[in-house]
Amino acid sequence: DIQMTQSxxxxxxxxxxxxxITCRASQSITSFLNWYQQKxxxxxxxxxxxxxxxxxxxxxxxxxxxxxxxxxxTIISLQPExxxxxxxxxxxSTPRTFGQGTKVEIK
Amino acid sequence: xxxxxxxxAGLLKPSETLSLTCAVSGGSFSGYYWNWIRQPPxxxxxxIGEINHRGSTNYNPSLKSRVTISVDTSKNQFSLxxxxxxxxxxxxxxxxxxxxxxxxxxxxxDYWGLGTLVTVSS
Numbered sequence: 171d172i173q174m175t176q177s178x179x180x181x182x183x184x185x186x187x188x189x190x191i192t193c194r195a196s197q198s199i200t201s202f203l204n205w206y207q208q209k210x211x212x213x214x215x216x217x218x219x220x221x222x223x224x225x226x227x228x229x230x231x232x233x234x235x236x237x238x239x240x241x242x243x244t245i246i247s248l249q250p251e252x253x254x255x256x257x258x259x260x261x262x263s264t265p266r267t268f269g270q271g272t273k274v275e276i277k
Numbered sequence: 278x279x280x281x282x283x284x285x286a287g288l289l290k291p292s293e294t295l296s297l298t299c300a301v302s303g304g305s306f307s308g309y310y311w312n313w314i315r316q317p318p319x320x321x322x323x324x325i326g327e328i329n330h331r332g333s334t335n336y337n338p339s340l341k342s343r344v345t346i347s348v349d350t351s352k353n354q355f356s357l358x359x360x361x362x363x364x365x366x367x368x369x370x371x372x373x374x375x376x377x378x379x380x381x382x383x384x385x386x387d388y389w390g391l392g393t394l395v396t397v398s399s
Contacts, residue, residue: 171338199382200382201380202381202382202383204381204385204386206386213371213373213389213390213391213392214322214386214389215389216385216386216387219376219378219380219381219385219387220378220380220381220385223380223381225387257321257322259322259385259386261377261381261382261383261384261385262382262383263383264335264337264383265324265335265336265337265338265339266312266324266383267324268321268322268323268324269321270321271321271322
C-alpha cells in the first residue's frame with residue numbers, strides 16, 4: 171500500500187492567514203493526488219484533483235501543487251468557513267489511501 | 278445534480294453482516310466507479326472498495342476476505358456487505374462516486390452520500 175503522510179497534524183491560524191499543508195507519498199504517485207475538506211458531521215468535499223486542478227465551485231484561494239512524492243495544499247487568506255480537517259488521497263493505485271488529516275483550527 | 282442516498286442498519290452485533298445500499302440519481306451510472314469509504318469515530322478515512330456498472334470490483338486487501346460490493350444497474354444502486362463484523366468495524370460508512378480520468382488516475386471522489394454510522398456492539 172502507498173502510505174500518505176500529512177504535516178502538520180494540526181495547526182492554529184487566524185482569518186486572513188496563508189496556510190500550507192504538506193502531503194508526502196511513500197512512493198511516486200506522479201500527479202495522482204487529491205485534496206478534500208471535511209467539516210464535523212459532514213462528508214468530505216473535493217477541493218483539488220490531479221494535484222493542482224481546482225474542482226468546480228471551489229474558491230480560488232485554494233491551490234495545490236507538487237508531483238512525484240511531495241505535494242502541497244495552500245489556502246491564501248484563510249476564511250472563517252475554512253476551519254476544517256483536510257485530507258490528501260492518492261489515486262495512483264489500489265488500495266486508494268488517504269493521509270491522516272490536518273485539522274485547521276482558529277487561533 | 279448527482280445525489281447519492283444511502284441506507285442500511287446502524288446497529289449490529291459482533292459476527293453479524295453489515296449491509297448498506299446507495300442509490301444514485303441525477304447523473305450517469307456508467308463511466309464511473311462507485312465506492313465505499315469508512316471513517317471510525319475521530320479517525321481518518323479508509324477506502325473499502327469500488328464497483329463499476331459492469332460489476333467489475335476492486336477491494337482493499339485489508340478487508341477483501343469479508344467484503345462484497347454488488348451493483349443493480351436497473352435501479353442505479355450499489356451495495357456493500359461486510360461479514361463477521363467486530364467492534365473495530367464501528368465507523369461512518371459513506372458511498373462516493375469515483376471519477377477516473379487520464380489526469381487523475383484511478384479517480385477522485387467528487388460526490389458523496391451523507392454517511393451511515395454503523396455501530397457494532399454486543
